[in-house]
Amino acid sequence: MEMDRMDENDWKYHEEGNKSLVVCHVQHCRVLRLLKYPAEDSENPPQTAEQAFRQIQNIVDFTSNVMSRLLGDKFVHSGEVVRLPLEFVRQLSIKIQHQRPAWRCDKVMDIYSGCALCLPNLTTPTQYQPTATPPICIEIKPKWGFLPSSKHVSRDIKTRVCRYCMHQHYKVANGKWKRRSLYCPLDLFSGNRQRMHFAIRHLIEEPQNNFKVFKGGQCIYSSKEGSEGSPDMNALLHHLRPYFLRGNNRVNGHMTAKAVLNDFIQVLVNALLSPAGGDGGPLTHRAPEGRSFCEASLFSNERVRHGSQGLPSSSVLSRILQTQMLDALDIEGLYPLYCRVEQHLQDFPKDRTRLQIDGPYDQNFLENVQKSSMEDDGSVEYAAAKVHQYRIAMTAKDCSIMAALVPSVKEEDDDEGNPGCPLGSCNSGTSGSGPPEPPSCSL
Numbered sequence: 553m554e555m556d557r558m559d560e561n562d563w564k565y566h567e568e569g570n571k572s573l574v575v576c577h578v579q580h581c582r583v584l585r586l587l588k589y590p591a592e593d594s595e596n597p598p599q600t601a602e603q604a605f606r607q608i609q610n611i612v613d614f615t616s617n618v619m620s621r622l623l624g625d626k627f628v629h630s631g632e633v634v635r636l637p638l639e640f641v642r643q644l645s646i647k648i649q650h651q652r653p654a655w656r657c658d659k660v661m662d663i664y665s666g667c668a669l670c671l672p673n674l675t676t677p678t679q680y681q682p683t684a685t686p687p688i689c690i691e692i693k694p695k696w697g698f699l700p701s702s703k704h705v706s707r708d709i710k711t712r713v714c715r716y717c718m719h720q721h722y723k724v725a726n727g728k729w730k731r732r733s734l735y736c737p738l739d740l741f742s743g744n745r746q747r748m749h750f751a752i753r754h755l756i757e758e759p760q761n762n763f764k765v766f767k768g769g770q771c772i773y774s775s776k777e778g779s780e781g782s783p784d785m786n787a788l789l790h791h792l793r794p795y796f797l798r799g800n801n802r803v804n805g806h807m808t809a810k811a812v813l814n815d816f817i818q819v820l821v822n823a824l825l826s827p828a829g830g831d832g833g834p835l836t837h838r839a840p841e842g843r844s845f846c847e848a849s850l851f852s853n854e855r856v857r858h859g860s861q862g863l864p865s866s867s868v869l870s871r872i873l874q875t876q877m878l879d880a881l882d883i884e885g886l887y888p889l890y891c892r893v894e895q896h897l898q899d900f901p902k903d904r905t906r907l908q909i910d911g912p913y914d915q916n917f918l919e920n921v922q923k924s925s926m927e928d929d930g931s932v933e934y935a936a937a938k939v940h941q942y943r944i945a946m947t948a949k950d951c952s953i954m955a956a957l958v959p960s961v962k963e964e965d966d967d968e969g970n971p972g973c974p975l976g977s978c979n980s981g982t983s984g985s986g987p988p989e990p991p992s993c994s995l
């Protein structure tokens with residue numbers, strides 16, 4: 553990318569979250585992730601350009617030296633910080649403003665620093681030969697996959713009902729969503745194909761902030777906050793049908809909507825369980841110590857007892873779960889340690905650097921955090937290490953998986969020239985274009 557030749561017309565609005573806004577290039581498979589600030593700060597940016605640069609560089613370092621090592625570098629893209637011409641950023645901000653969802657407009661895009669994070673566009677994978685049917689990318693934000701077993705947890709309900717399921721009641725009550733989702737993360741993280749199928753089915757029915765489908769880089773299925781109805785599942789199935797034409801579940805040569813949905817979920821389950829290959833990072837597999845079933849899940853307890861195989865240790869879900877479980881104390885055990893660090897920094901502000909509170913997230917950072925003793929010796933070093941571990945766990949609890957399903961070139965057309973079942977053949981490993989792309993994490 554030539555920074556002095558940036559043209560806002562080459563970029564379009566893609567998506568946004570609470571902290572950043574993402575634009576994608578109209579031709580190249582790149583995105584720019586720009587910071588967002590509260591709208592009331594729009595006249596006075598809360599940080600200088602250099603501070604914004606440092607913030608984004610910290611994200612890159614944290615991703616490459618911490619998250620990538622824990623989740624596996626096959627799954628994580630760190631990106632790079634870029635400096636953009638201010639005029640380009642201003643024009644871009646004006647151009648995309650009308651496409652932003654109203655409920656996100658309490659924050660504005662950073663137009664002052666001229667800094668952004670440049671990443672590959674994970675909704676349009678490039679490693680495979682282009683085919684007539686564009687790739688499908690599914691974004692899943694799985695949230696917390698375990699029940700806390702920390703001795704510090706004061707309420708028994710937290711050890712029986714998962715945080716996501718409890719939060720659903722809160723989110724419906726405060727109006728963020730109109731209907732409760734029946735998705736339960738513990739089902740998705742179970743490794744049991746039936747439970748995972750059940751979980752994804754409910755993600756599709758009520759996607760909220762946890763499920764999106766992109767086709768050729770364009771979001772074709774997601775929840776709109778505050779909207780009365782659910783997104784149109786028939787329209788989604790209409791998009792998906794051409795990808796599954798060679799399925800077995802055809803009635804009079806026609807594949808039923810139910811069969812398309814089942815095949816789609818099946819492919820997704822396979823992708824989520826597929827091994828990463830290569831070095832997965834320094835994690836040793838730790839099974840959740842508490843219960844692995846949430847009482848709020850509608851998946852029958854009886855069926856759980858009759859088959860729970862657990863996650864393959866090198867799958868993306870297993871890596872995410874292991875990283876989430878670095879939060880071994882729960883917020884109730886962590887908060888007093890956080891207060892210890894806060895108090896210490898008030899008394900000794902210079903120790904902020906020694907304790908690496910704001911980074912740098914260099915190669916030693918993770919090692920130092922992992923070296924921390926198991927027993928609380930009352931030191932600020934112990935407390936700071938636990939706070940760091942908690943922050944790493946929180947990142948894994950709020951990350952998204954981008955699973956790209958790429959049609960195989962070889963079987964795209966059958967002998968009569970009819971379109972084939974690209975995702976099915978990808979999945980069975982008979983594709984001429986290599987195995988399906990492993991899911992990637994966008995953090």
Ligand SMILES: O=P(O)(O)O[C@@H]1[C@@H](OP(=O)(O)O)[C@H](OP(=O)(O)O)[C@H](O)[C@H](OP(=O)(O)O)[C@H]1OP(=O)(O)O
Binds near residue numbers: 569
């Ligand atoms: O607290 P939660 O579980 O609602 O998660 C928040 C997310 O809500 P969601 O569950 O996706 O609806 C929330 O997402 P949205 O703003 O709803 O898109 C953020 O991701 C928030 O993280 P941060 O404060 O921006 O770092 C998330 O906060 P953290 O819990 O990660 O601090």
Ligand SMILES: Nc1ncnc2c1ncn2[C@@H]1O[C@H](COP(=O)(O)OP(=O)(O)OP(=O)(O)O)[C@@H](O)[C@H]1O
Binds near residue numbers: 573952
């Ligand atoms: N590299 C990428 N390629 C394609 N799409 C992306 C990429 N990174 C982010 N996105 C899209 O942009 C959305 C917002 O990005 P992201 O989740 O990084 O924002 P955030 O503000 O950090 O989110 P949160 O609300 O969790 O704080 C994602 O949900 C995803 O749909």
